[in-house]
Amino acid sequence: MQLETISNIPDEPYLHLLEKVDFNPIFIMGDHRSGTTVLYQILVATACFNYLKASHIIKYDEILENHINRTQERTRQELENLFKSLEISDRQFDKVKPTPDLPEEYGFILKNAGYESYLNPENLRLFVQLCQKIQFASNSDKPLLLKNPWCFPHFMYIKSVLPKAKFVFIHRNPIHVMNSxxxxxxxxxxxESSYIQLISKRYHxxxxxxxxxxxxxxxxxxxxxxxxxxxxxxxxxxxxxxxxxxxxxPTTDYISIKYEDLCQSPESTILKVLEFLQLEAKTTVDYDKEIAPRPxxxxxxxxxxxxxxxxxxxxxxxxxxxxx
Structure with missing residues (x-):
């Protein structure tokens, strides 16, 4: 008698549901500390995109199960309580307040699984799976917005395996980038950062x-x-x-902006990006409030x-x- 294999991964019974899930990702591309985080947060605030959340990283193996069983809110509240118990008030290095819904980098998922932090042939299958999971558990009518500075010097590989991908490049004075x-x-x-401990096995x-x-x-x-x-x-x-x-x-596949322009004219810069992507903000955003540049x-x-x-x-x- 053949014993049935029992998986300890909650999402395992639902992975077949991803077979027909399609996605055309939009990548925010820039060096670490070049403004990718603030750009990601503001674009997410327009409500135009699906995106990778901190909760997706911490509970990666439960994304499908939570969606299908409608337990996302319970899981979110559990993480909120965990953040409070750990007295997590900011990410420490950039004063961003962590929440379960905080836009985060997919490189953490790749690295936590034992791969390089940037997209390559070895981790492509996992990357496709995580994109499909987010699309399946989110609004399928919205495009998927992603960011991961580790992929900045690898964007042509991404274009080769995801030909429909679009890119939003952000640049910042490199002296300020290195300083930051x-x-x-x-x-x-x-x-020690309790928040980074939660999302990064390497840091732990x-x-x-x-x-x-x-x-x-x-x-x-x-x-x-x-x-x-x-x-x-x-x-x-x-x-x-x-x-x-x-x-x-192709010039039709990317747009470039500068961090300095985003800080000085946030609304016009974001509207320029949305126009390139042929999207309109689905909610009112106080763009100036989203920007808090420091000397x-x-x-x-x-x-x-x-x-x-x-x-x-x-x-x-x-x-x-x-x-x-």
Whole structure:
């Protein structure tokens, strides 16, 4: 007698329902700390899109079950209570208040499953599944909006496997990007974030291993300029990839905006994006209220290296219209 296989994954009995679920994703593309989060949040606020929520990451294996059994609200409330019990008031590194509905990055789901954080042939199947899950459990008439800075230097692969994909690129002065990266990484490595612990297995593992955590802190420290050299290298790789490949994308498939323009003229910038996507906001949004830019105070090592950084990134600075 053959024993029936019992799955511990709540969604397993419902995965066959995804076979005919279609999606044409829209990707927000930009380097880490370039404004992808605020752009994602404002676009989500227009009510035009389905999107990946923090609850989808924390309860990934229950998305279908909760939808079919209509237990989403109960699960959401349980997470709300968990956030309160952990005294989670912000994401720590950017003052964004976490909620179960907070727009988040799909890279966490890929990494939590043991893959790279960016989309590639090894994790493509999982990525398609997560997109189908969100569409199935959301409003099927809305397009799917996604963001994941790890995919910024891989957008041509995404276009090759998802030919109907659209892209919204956001750029920010790279000096400010690197400065923000260093501050954010140093903060989350020095003070444990309960919220990031919930959504990132890798972060949890780093804090559980003091030697590994120390290694990361040294890598991003001001010691011998290690931190600034590291963020300069990653920004160079990402921006060089962008310059070398952006001409290969049809102009009908992407739009580029600047973080500085989004802060200065949020409404007109967002309306420009929506017009490109042939969408209209489905709710009234106070665009100015959604923007809370803070004065940029450069770290000493970033300020001291700014001339060299600008020299290395001159082609990108010129392309985006930043003064050099």
């Amino acid at each position: 990266k260093l501050k954010a990484v140093r903060l989350i490595l020095s003070v 593992e780093i804090f559980d291993n003091p030697m590994r955590r120390l290694l990361f802190r040294v890598m991003y420290s001001s010691l011998f300029g290690l931190g600034v050299r590291r963020v300069t290298q990653t920004s160079m790789l990402a921006t060089t990839y962008y310059l070398e490949n952006i001409q290969s994308l 940029v105070k450069l770290l000493p090592e970033v300020e001291n290296s700014s001339d060299e950084i600008c020299r290395k990134l001159q082609p990108y600075l010129v392309h985006c219209g930043y003064q050099v």
